[in-house]
Amino acid sequence: xxxxxxxxxxxxxxxxxxxxxxxxxxxxxxxxxxxxxxxxxxxxxxxxxxxxxxxxxxxxxxxxxxxxxxxxxxxxxxxxxxxxxxxxxxxxxxxxxxxxxxxxxxxxxxxxxxxxxxxxxxxxxxxxxxxxxxxxxxxxxxxxxxxxxxxxxxxxxxxxxxxxxxxxxxxxxxxxxxxxxxxxxxxxxxxxxxxxxxxxxxxxxxxxxxxxxxxxxxxxxxxxxxxxxxxxxxxxxxxxxxxxxxxxxxxxxxxxxxxxxxxxxxxxxxxxxxxxxxx
Amino acid sequence: xxxxxxxxxxxxxxxxxxxxxxxxxxxxxxxxxxxxxxxxxxxxxxxxxxxxxxxxxxxxxxxxxxxxxxxxxxxxxxxxxxxxxxxxxxxxxxxxxxxxxxxxxxxxxxxxxxxxxxxxxxxxxxxxxxxxxxxxxxxxxxxxxxxxxxxxxxxxxxxxxxxxxxxxxxxxxxxxxxxxxxxxxxxxxxxxxxxxxxxxxxxxxxxxxxxxxxxxxxxxxxxxxxxxxxxxxxxxxxxxxxxxxxxxxxxxxxxxxxxxxxxxxxxxxxxxxxxxxxxxxxxxxxxxxxxxxxxxxxxxxxxxxxxxxxxxxxxxxxxxxxxxxxxxxxxxxxxxxxxxxxxxxxxxxxxxxxxxxxxxxxxxxxxxxxxxxxxxxxxxxxxxxxxxxxx
Numbered sequence: 057x058x059x060x061x062x063x064x065x066x067x068x069x070x071x072x073x074x075x076x077x078x079x080x081x082x083x084x085x086x087x088x089x090x091x092x093x094x095x096x097x098x099x100x101x102x103x104x105x106x107x108x109x110x111x112x113x114x115x116x117x118x119x120x121x122x123x124x125x126x127x128x129x130x131x132x133x134x135x136x137x138x139x140x141x142x143x144x145x146x147x148x149x150x151x152x153x154x155x156x157x158x159x160x161x162x163x164x165x166x167x168x169x170x171x172x173x174x175x176x177x178x179x180x181x182x183x184x185x186x187x188x189x190x191x192x193x194x195x196x197x198x199x200x201x202x203x204x205x206x207x208x209x210x211x212x213x214x215x216x217x218x219x220x221x222x223x224x225x226x227x228x229x230x231x232x233x234x235x236x237x238x239x240x241x242x243x244x245x246x247x248x249x250x251x252x253x254x255x256x257x258x259x260x261x262x263x264x265x266x267x268x269x270x271x272x273x274x275x276x277x278x279x280x281x282x283x284x285x286x287x288x289x290x291x292x293x294x295x296x297x298x299x300x301x302x303x304x305x306x307x308x309x310x311x312x313x314x315x316x317x318x319x320x321x322x323x324x325x326x327x328x329x330x331x332x333x334x335x
Numbered sequence: 336x337x338x339x340x341x342x343x344x345x346x347x348x349x350x351x352x353x354x355x356x357x358x359x360x361x362x363x364x365x366x367x368x369x370x371x372x373x374x375x376x377x378x379x380x381x382x383x384x385x386x387x388x389x390x391x392x393x394x395x396x397x398x399x400x401x402x403x404x405x406x407x408x409x410x411x412x413x414x415x416x417x418x419x420x421x422x423x424x425x426x427x428x429x430x431x432x433x434x435x436x437x438x439x440x441x442x443x444x445x446x447x448x449x450x451x452x453x454x455x456x457x458x459x460x461x462x463x464x465x466x467x468x469x470x471x472x473x474x475x476x477x478x479x480x481x482x483x484x485x486x487x488x489x490x491x492x493x494x495x496x497x498x499x500x501x502x503x504x505x506x507x508x509x510x511x512x513x514x515x516x517x518x519x520x521x522x523x524x525x526x527x528x529x530x531x532x533x534x535x536x537x538x539x540x541x542x543x544x545x546x547x548x549x550x551x552x553x554x555x556x557x558x559x560x561x562x563x564x565x566x567x568x569x570x571x572x573x574x575x576x577x578x579x580x581x582x583x584x585x586x587x588x589x590x591x592x593x594x595x596x597x598x599x600x601x602x603x604x605x606x607x608x609x610x611x612x613x614x615x616x617x618x619x620x621x622x623x624x625x626x627x628x629x630x631x632x633x634x635x636x637x638x639x640x641x642x643x644x645x646x647x648x649x650x651x652x653x654x655x656x657x658x659x660x661x662x663x664x665x666x667x668x669x670x671x672x673x674x675x676x677x678x679x680x681x682x683x684x685x686x687x688x689x690x691x692x693x694x695x696x697x698x699x700x701x702x703x704x705x706x707x708x709x710x711x712x713x714x715x716x717x718x719x720x721x722x723x724x725x726x
Contacts, residue, residue: 224417230388230407231387232482234409
């Protein structure tokens with residue numbers, strides 16, 4: 057009991073440190089986003105004068121506002137990239153986990169190699185290619201590079217999950233009269249749901265957070281995403297820095313991620329396959 | 336409902352190994368056929384070929400009148416119970432059992448009716464809305480059975496369905512399976528490595544080894560008339576004792592002494608292997624009126640195991656251990672030390688519980704010469720010429 061309590065205390069302290077380390081900057085940013093422009097640099101943690109102007113300012117002017125278009129761009133691009141990536145990756149991962157086919161090693165190796173590839177080294181060529189192909193500053197122009205990096209990530213995650221699903225289940229479904237596609241859709245996919253959602257979250261966050269491609273392959277609000285748009289914020293005048301606005305926008309950008317994770321983490325329940333096999 | 340015919344069916348893997356070799360087997364309509372053998376003998380592969388989960392490399396497999404070699408599992412109208420049950424964990428018991436019907440687009444009311452009827456038979460009614468994770472092993476096993484019976488398929492395939500249950504539940508479910516099969520009258524192929532299950536459940540039993548069928552017969556015939564050393568040693572528990580023997584002029588010399596051979600074996604001669612089942616020995620004092628017709632000998636009792644209803648007496652015999660390639664392969668197949676007549680010159684006798692033999696002392700034992708089996712040490716074949724009943 058003695059040891060249990062001590063361990064518990066140590067764990068708690070450890071966790072507290074980690075949580076503080078992670079949350080203090082966020083909290084600091086939150087406080088900053090409520091400060092008026094002239095108190096931004098006063099050094100106090102709690103704002104001396106509270107204001108919501110930093111937030112309202114972001115949306116002033118509707119579609120002409122600094123944040124609304126980029127926010128919509130970000131959401132659409134990240135969602136489309138996630139959907140396509142998960143759809144393609146679940147088929148690929150399923151084939152890799154279940155079947156023996158020539159080139160399986162090459163696919164996995166290739167996926168890993170691409171995931172390791174530094175994105176910055178592809179930006180230059182992409183910039184040229186996209187301008188020639190007319191993809192520069194379009195949604196597709198960002199979704200495609202996101203897919204190349206998101207797919208390996210999703211495939212690796214999903215292969216691990218698919219491997220955990222007993223093959224007997226699929227065979228049982230086939231004997232029960234299911235076509236391979238029905239077996240996949242009605243038995244395998246629901247069981248792999250935790251894996252699918254894990255992969256979806258990872259891909260979404262990757263696409264949402266990307267800055268390198270977003271800043272290089274866009275030139276206007278037509279497709280510029282939030283991380284890139286933040287870099288283009290200007291103050292009210294040449295001499296005021298938009299610190300408050302940037303802080304407010306940064307907070308807003310975090311919110312969809314939190315919502316996305318909260319929705320899907322409920323689905324990521326361990327032990328979903330328990331009870332399938334053995335007695 | 337339909338019979339199942341194996342016609343020279345072979346399963347060859349890409350590396351050239353053959354899991355099932357030219358198998359010819361005919362399962363009659365409504366028959367309960369058991370495939371039994373040690374692990375790796377090809378019995379599960381054979382079953383999975385019926386299900387369509389393994390490709391057939393050669394030969395033809397027919398269900399009813401139709402060759403099904405190229406049919407997908409879903410088009411074969413068979414239901415399968417898997418060793419680990421393979422229940423869909425995300426579905427309730429009701430959905431698990433109704434899944435096949437739902438895929439077949441049977442209407443909802445009809446599915447409910449069939450599922451509930453099956454649940455009734457299997458005593459699952461109060462569990463219909465639970466998920467497999469919340470069921471006990473025995474209940475999961477019953478759901479797996481239920482999933483098969485709601486479909487009313489041409490045949491049931493069962494792949495060691497009881498092997499994950501504890502001993503007591505297994506015996507109970509064994510009776511259940513038998514009752515169910517009898518009441519439904521559906522052709523059933525049942526795979527097991529447990530020879531007790533094989534003997535108690537099947538109308539007929541097919542013993543397999545190394546991908547080849549050894550003998551297909553009723554349990555009784557299999558026990559009384561094994562065609563070779565493998566079947567003799569595999570069927571029966573404790574296993575048959577094997578002794579080196581030499582036959583001449585209607586007599587056979589066993590380590591225990593010279594014994595008159597029964598009529599049908601009197602022509603045997605040369606170096607042979609004799610097989611005697613433990614129950615064909617008895618404590619000489621308890622034999623009663625048949626005593627004169629048997630052979631008596633004295634042997635030191637090394638160990639006694641009392642089971643209550645019977646006593647297993649392990650006794651030592653002089654003489655070398657029976658040796659044959661077949662026999663050593665058999666020992667390896669069924670897990671080494673399982674054969675009582677191992678290299679140490681030991682044999683086991685099953686005695687009446689009233690017997691007063693003592694461990695460490697000599698005892699007078701009796702054996703029934705009419706029940707001796709003789710095998711050719713080279714081929715492993717039984718020398719018994721007794722006419723086989725038509726299968």
